[in-house]
Amino acid sequence: MGMLDEEWFLNTRLKLRHLQLFLALDEERNLHRAAVRLGMSQPAASKLLTDLEIRLEVRLFERHARGLTPNWYGEVMVRHARNMLSELRHTGEEMNALRIGNAGTVTIGTVMAPAVTLLTSAIERVHRDLPALKIGVEVDVSKALVPRLLEGELDFAITRIPAGFQAEHFVFEEIGEEDLCFVCRQGHPLTGQTPLTLNAMAAYPWSLQPVGGLMRQRVDSLFLHHGVAPPRQIVDTTDVLVSLALVDKSDTITVTTREVAELLCAPPRFRVLPFSEHLSVQPYGLVSLRQRRLSPGASALMTTLRELIAHTRIAAR
Numbered sequence: 001m002g003m004l005d006e007e008w009f010l011n012t013r014l015k016l017r018h019l020q021l022f023l024a025l026d027e028e029r030n031l032h033r034a035a036v037r038l039g040m041s042q043p044a045a046s047k048l049l050t051d052l053e054i055r056l057e058v059r060l061f062e063r064h065a066r067g068l069t070p071n072w073y074g075e076v077m078v079r080h081a082r083n084m085l086s087e088l089r090h091t092g093e094e095m096n097a098l099r100i101g102n103a104g105t106v107t108i109g110t111v112m113a114p115a116v117t118l119l120t121s122a123i124e125r126v127h128r129d130l131p132a133l134k135i136g137v138e139v140d141v142s143k144a145l146v147p148r149l150l151e152g153e154l155d156f157a158i159t160r161i162p163a164g165f166q167a168e169h170f171v172f173e174e175i176g177e178e179d180l181c182f183v184c185r186q187g188h189p190l191t192g193q194t195p196l197t198l199n200a201m202a203a204y205p206w207s208l209q210p211v212g213g214l215m216r217q218r219v220d221s222l223f224l225h226h227g228v229a230p231p232r233q234i235v236d237t238t239d240v241l242v243s244l245a246l247v248d249k250s251d252t253i254t255v256t257t258r259e260v261a262e263l264l265c266a267p268p269r270f271r272v273l274p275f276s277e278h279l280s281v282q283p284y285g286l287v288s289l290r291q292r293r294l295s296p297g298a299s300a301l302m303t304t305l306r307e308l309i310a311h312t313r314i315a316a317r
Contacts, residue, residue, distance in 0.1 A: 002057065012055040019081040021048055022060075022070075026078045030067040079151075086152030094295055104297035107136040109145035109157035111284055112240060113178050113257035118312075119158060122304045133297045141213060141238060142284075149289065155298035156288040158305075160214070173286040175309055179258040180215060180280055182273040183265055185247055191271050198228040201273075205233040207243035207254045214281050219255055222279065240264070255279075 005011070017038075024034035035045035053059055060074035070078050094104045110119055115137060123135055138145070142160040149157050150169070161170055182201070184190060193200060202223070209216040223230045235252070237243055241264075243254040248269060256265075261272055286305060288294065294302060 004056075008056075012052060014052070017048060018052055019085055021045060022074070022078045022081040023085065025049070025061060025068055026070055026074075028067075029069060083150070083152045090152065090295075094297075104295055105134040105136070106155050106295065106298045106301055107138065107153065108298075108301065109138045109140060109148060109154040109159060111142060111145070111159050111178075112139060113259045114158040114175070114284065115139050116257075116259045116263050118175070118305065118308060122301060122308055125308070126301050126304045130297065130300060133300070135297075135301070141209070143212075146287070149287065152292075155294060156286060156302060158284060159287050160282060160284050161287060169290060171286075171288045171290050173306070174283045175285045177280040177283050179278075180218065180255055181258045181261050182253055182255055182275055183244070183247055183261055183270055184251070184253050184273055185249075186267070186269055186271050188251055188253075188271065190253075190273060194274075196273055196275055198223060198226050201253060202228055202231045204231070205235070205246075205250065205252045206231045207235045207237060207246045207252050209238055210236040213238065215255055218279065218281050222277075244270070 008014075020038055021034060024037045025031070028034045028037060031045055031049075032042050035042045038045065040048075049061065056073075058073045060070060060077055061068040062071050062074075090105070108119065119137065123137075126133060126135075138148070138154065143162045145154065145157045145159045146162060146165055148154050150165075158175070161167060161172060184204075190196060190200060190204070208219060211220075220230060235243075235246060240254075240256055240260060243252075243256070244264060246252040247254050253273070258272075261270075264270075265272065286302065286309075288302070
C-alpha cells in the first residue's frame with residue numbers, strides 16, 4: 001500500500017458524489033438506504049464506493065450482515081467529507097447573500113460572558129460599515145463549540161480549547177479570564193451573614209453546570225481546597241436562565257460570570273454574595289482554524305473584536 005501524495009484526490013478521481021455517499025453511509029449504515037437517499041441504484045452506489053477503495057488501496061467501510069460501518073480510514077473520510085460539504089454550503093450562502101445585496105454571512109460561537117458585552121459591541125460597530133452582513137451567534141460551552149468549529153458550522157469562536165483537542169489545528173488569541181461570582185435572591189438568609197463562609201453556603205441548594213463544566217470544576221475545586229463538603233442538593237443545568245429562575249423562587253445559590261450577573265441580575269430581585277476570595281476561570285480567546293481562511297464578513301468582525309479587545313486593555317492600564 002503506497003503513501004498518498006498531495007494531489008491524491010485527483011489521482012483517485014474523488015468526486016462530490018463520493019463525499020455525499022460517505023455521509024449517507026455513515027448516517028444510514030445501510031447501502032440500500034444510502035443509495036435511495038441519494039437517488040441512486042444500490043449497484044451504482046456499491047460500484048462508486050468499491051472503485052474508490054480500490055484506487056486508495058484501503059477498505060473504508062466494513063461490510064456485515066446488518067449493513068456497513070466506517071473503519072478508521074472511513075471515519076477520516078466521513079469527517080473531512082462533512083467539513084467539505086459544509087464549506088460548499090457556506091459558499092452558496094455567501095454567493096446568494098452577495099447577489100441580493102447583502103455583505104455575506106457569519107456564524108460565531110461564544111461562551112456566555114463575551115456574548116454579553118464584547119461580541120454585542122463588535123456586532124453593533126461592524127453593522128455601521130456593513131449593515132447588510134448577516135450574523136448568527138451560537139452561545140454554548142467550549143466543549144460544544146470547538147467540535148462545531150472543526151466541522152465548519154462556525155467561522156470562528158470566542159471560547160477556550162478544551163482538553164482532548166489538538167492545539168496545532170487552532171489559532172488562539174487570548175482575551176482574558178472570566179471573573180465569577182455567587183448569586184442569590186434578594187432577601188436570602190445569607191445576605192446578612194458576615195463573614196460569608198463556604199460551610200454556610202453549602203447548606204443551601206445550588207444550581208450549577210453539570211460535572212465537567214468549567215465553572216463547575218472551579219466551584220468543586222474551591223470546596224475541595226477549603227476542606228468543605230460540597231452542597232448535597234445540586235440542580236445540573238447549562239442554562240443560566242434556568243439557574244436564575246431557581247434562584248428567584250427559592251434559596252438556591254448559583255455561580256455565574258460577573259458580566260452576566262451585572263446584565264441579568266437586577267438589584268431589586270437578585271444579590272451578588274460578598275464572597276471574599278477572588279474566583280475566576282482560565283482565559284478564553286478568539287479561536288479560529290489555522291488552515292481555514294475567513295470570509296470577508298468574518299474577517300471584518302474578527303478585526304473589530306481585536307480592536308475592542310486592544311482598547312479595553314489600554315483603558316484598564
